[in-house]
Amino acid sequence: MENRLVVSSSPHLHSGVSTREIMLDVLIALSPAAVASVLLFGWRAAAVILVCVASCMASEYLSAIVLKRPQTVGDLSAVVTGVLLAFNLPATIPFWQAAIGSVAAIVVVKQMFGGIGHNFVNPALIGRIVMMASFPSDMNNWVTPLQGRMVDGLASATPLESMAQGEMAYSYQQLLVGIRPGSLGETCIIALLLGGAYLVVRRVISPAIPLVYIGTVFILTWIAGENPLIHVLSGGLVLGAVFMATDYATSPINTAGKVVYAIGCGLLTVLIRIYGSLAEGVSFAIVIMNVLVPLIERATRPLPFGEERRFAIWQKK
Amino acid sequence: MSVLKRIFKSNAGVRAPHYKNTAESETLVMPPPERVIISMQQHIGAPCIPTVKVGDIVEVGQVVGDSDKPVSAPIHSGVSGKVAAITELVLPGGVKTSAVVIQTDGEQRVYQEIKPPAVENYQDFLKAVRSSGLVGLGGAGFPTHIKLNPPNPEAIDTLIINAAECEPYITADYRECIENTGDILDGIQAVMKYLNISKAIIGVERNKPAAISKLSKAAAEVSEPGREVAVKVLPSRYPQGAEKVLIYSCTGRMVPPGKLPSDVGCIVMNVTSVSFLAKYLRTGMPLVDKRLTVDGSAVKEPKNVRVIVGTPVHDVLEFCGGVKSEVRKLIMGGPMMGLAMMDDQLPVLKQNNAILAFAEEDVLPGGQSACIRCGRCVRACPMNLLPPSIEAALKIKDTEKMAKLGVMNCMECGCCSFSCPASRKLVQSMRLAKGELRKAQAAKKA
Known part of the structure; x- marks a missing residue:
């Protein structure tokens, strides 16, 4: 009989989890907030997401062809980036501007640096920052939800x-449900927390980053004499x-690193919000901390099992 | 801090599926095959040199290979018959060795010199262990007489018996616990007596309640002050049976990188090894057969079989009703750490505990995609390593970085590859990195 035995390195079993499945989980976690955005801001929210x-x-598809890389559009990571970018935009944003932000996110930030897993900053956030620099007035064209379902709704200030001007026009309940002006995916806190809980339960993300990040903002704004609940x-922020x-490619891989990184995110967010x-x-804080991730990882590298804890920075062997 | 460490460590490893399909299959004895191929390398250490030549008549229990090097173990024939050839063999994993091929006569005459060894003291005991041919039966195959002769015998206070059997599919050790409970306890007592160890802990995973209750009952009967035997129930989480993990679970002690269990006062023995030892001290019959779990999607009748060492894998599969579909992957050992075989004519070795034959649908696809840095491998690594960083260091052949990242601590348990969503071949990279580092260190010395 012809010998057709496959010889390969152990292990010969796999957990079955795939990149695509993880991205699908993230999309599932994003869906409550997506539904909330349509309910709050109307059909245009759905159109911007699309x-x-x-x-x-x-x-993603064209980059892979041009750069002669294996096609990765099927792993759904580009879909996640798209939804996240849309969540960071006002519902009134012109479609062509949203498209430019998307191209910047995927082509410039993700593919030009090597594709999935190699981007050093969060693609969706850079997409947003590019748009903020390019189209400042359209990016600040907030509408009040429920009343402003039209494109040219009532322009208003975010909480x-x-x-920052010293007035507070929204109750905690309104903030929790999301009845306040803002980016289309950021307002409904309940939906976002629901998605976050799903990701933690499915072990897609570790709760370390969200908890420490939000906790740091809460404590620092409280120390600074502001209303911490409103800040959160x-x-x-959520x-x-x-x-x-929590983006895998741009956050530390080890738990100690995640904590340091999240504290940094929180600190920068508060500094910008109060003194900037x-x-x-939030966007700038995360992007700055993204860049610091390799340094954080080096300083917090876990020690092999059984090795004595020596603080790597000042106790070199 | 230690509480935090405990919580953190309990998360390491993976929840691998159990697939203990053969747990209730009582061990069947397979009759001697037509011919056995006895490998001269069935242990870690120096290979044996054949002590017989073509045409010799050998009997059951007779030595057919031995070595004068300290780290080695003699090899015995499990059949009576005539030496037909002395050939070369390539073992799974790529090691080349010679092998004695014996044509069996079916009579199974026992070698005349087989008699219970006379053991009076520790030195006699070590000599007896050596002549039994015993090696670590959990899979590693480390010669037991070396293990039982640590540099610091007075510092050893705990004997740990590994009955975790955390590899999926394998139930050979479980059957040993159920079928030969008495021998296990006898073996433990012998080791405790001659090495003067006061405490023995049998580690069993929680998914084997029958073995736990049987062993606990037997342990309670023989326990006495100063010679305590206890059963420790371990979480069913792969790799509980890995030596360092097991020592930590049983005693809370951590073996530092590059150190041995004896450095933290422990000796770890596989449950089948210790049970064999008792049998040997009683009968004098050396290690010539082995219980194997034969399972996998291509096997018609998965079961536990007692097989003579040297039996070709093909014959073992035939004894289990043959195969029901084409075998695409044949594994010696468990699916997490076992070696893929390139030929079904390869013989069973002493330290084998399973043969798994898989059909097409259970062969993992070969491709891999880019690392997304999800950190699942980092969470899973029981040795607390960073597989992606080591893989990156391997890519640029930065051996200094590999050493700094502690790649030598990797025991190739497979948790990283198992949990990787990008199906990266991390274990393979770890092996390559270890090889590169060894090469660089050797070059530095030279």
Whole structure:
């Protein structure tokens, strides 16, 4: 008989988990917030999400062809980037601008640096930052949910903007449900927390980053004499802490590193919010910490089993 | 801190499926095959040199290979018959060795010199263990007489018996616990007596309640002050049976990198090894047969079989009703750490505990995609390593970085590859990295 035995390295068993399955889990976790965005901001929210997802997938597909890489559009990571970018945009954003942000996210940040797993900053956040720099007025065209279902709805200030001017116009209940102006996916805190809980239960993300990040913001704003609950519930903090700061490629791989990174995110967010000229600082805080990840990982590298704890930085062998 | 460590460590490893399909299959004795191929390398250490030549008549229990090197173990014939050839053999894993081929006569005459060894003291005991041919039967095959002769015998206070059997499919050790409980306890007592160890712990995974209750009852009967035998129930989490993990679970002691269990006062023995030892001290019959779990999707009748060492794998599969579909992957050992065989004519070795034959659908696809840095491998690694960083260091052949990342601590348990969503061949990379590092260190010395 012909010998057709496969000889390969152990292990000969696999858990069955795949990149695609993980991305699908993230999409499932994002869906409550997506539904909430449509309920709050109307059909245009859905249209913005669709535009971003479609342009991200197209960018991913074409990049793979142009760069002669294996096709990775099937792993759904581009869909996740698209949804996350859309969540960071106002519902009134012109579609062509959303498409430009998507192309910047996928082509420039992700594919040009080597594709999935190799981007050194969060693609969706850079997409948003590119758009903020390019289209500042459209990116700040907030509408009040439920009333502003039209494209040219009532332009209004976000809670953080109004708080920076010393007034507070929204109750905690309104903030939890998301009845306040803001990016289309960031407002409904309940939906975001539901998604986060799903990711933790499915062990897609470790709770370390969201908990430490939000906790740091809470404590620091409280120390600074601001209302910590309002800081946590408004702006993009929950969206950023649960879905953006936990991005695998741009956050530390070990638990100690995750904690240091999340504290840094929280600190920078508070500094920007309180002392910076911008009302919101989540995007920049996460992107800056993304860049520091290799250094954090080096400083917090876990020791092999059984080795004595020596602090790597000042106790070199 | 230690509480934190405990919580953190309990998360390491993976929840591998159990597939203990053959747990209730009582061991069947397979009759001697037509011919046995006895490998001269069935242990870690120096290979044996055949002590017989073509045409010699050998009997059951007779030595057919031995070595004068310290780290080695003699090899015995499990059949009576005539030496037909002395050939070369390539074992799974790529080691080349010579082998004695014996044509069996079916009479199974026992060698005349087989008699219970006279053991008066520790030195006699070590000599007896050596002549029994015993090696670590859990799979590693480390010569037992070396293991039982640590550099610091007075510092050893705990004997740990490994009955975790954390590899999926394998139930050979479980059957030993059920079928030969008495021998296990006799063997433990012998080791405790001659090495003057006061405490023995039998580690069993929680998924084997029958073995736990049987062993606990027997242990309670023989326990006495100063010679305590206890059963420790371990979580069913792969790789509980890995030596360092087992020592930690049973005693809370951590074996530092590059050190041996004896450095933390422990000796670890496989449950079948210790049970064989009792049998040997009683009968004098050396290690010539072995219980194997034969399972896998291509096997018609999965079961536990007692097989003579040297029996070709093909004959063992035939004894289990043959195969029901084409075998695409043949594994010697368990699915997590076992070696894929390239030929079904290869013989069974002393330290084997399973033969798994898989059909097409159970062969993992070969491809891999980019690492997404999800950290599942880092969470899973029982040795606390960073497989992706080691893989990256391997890519640029940075041996200094590999050493710094502690790649030598890797025991190739397979948890990283098992849990990788990108199906990266991490264990393979770890092996290559270890090889590169060894090469670089050897070059440095030279």
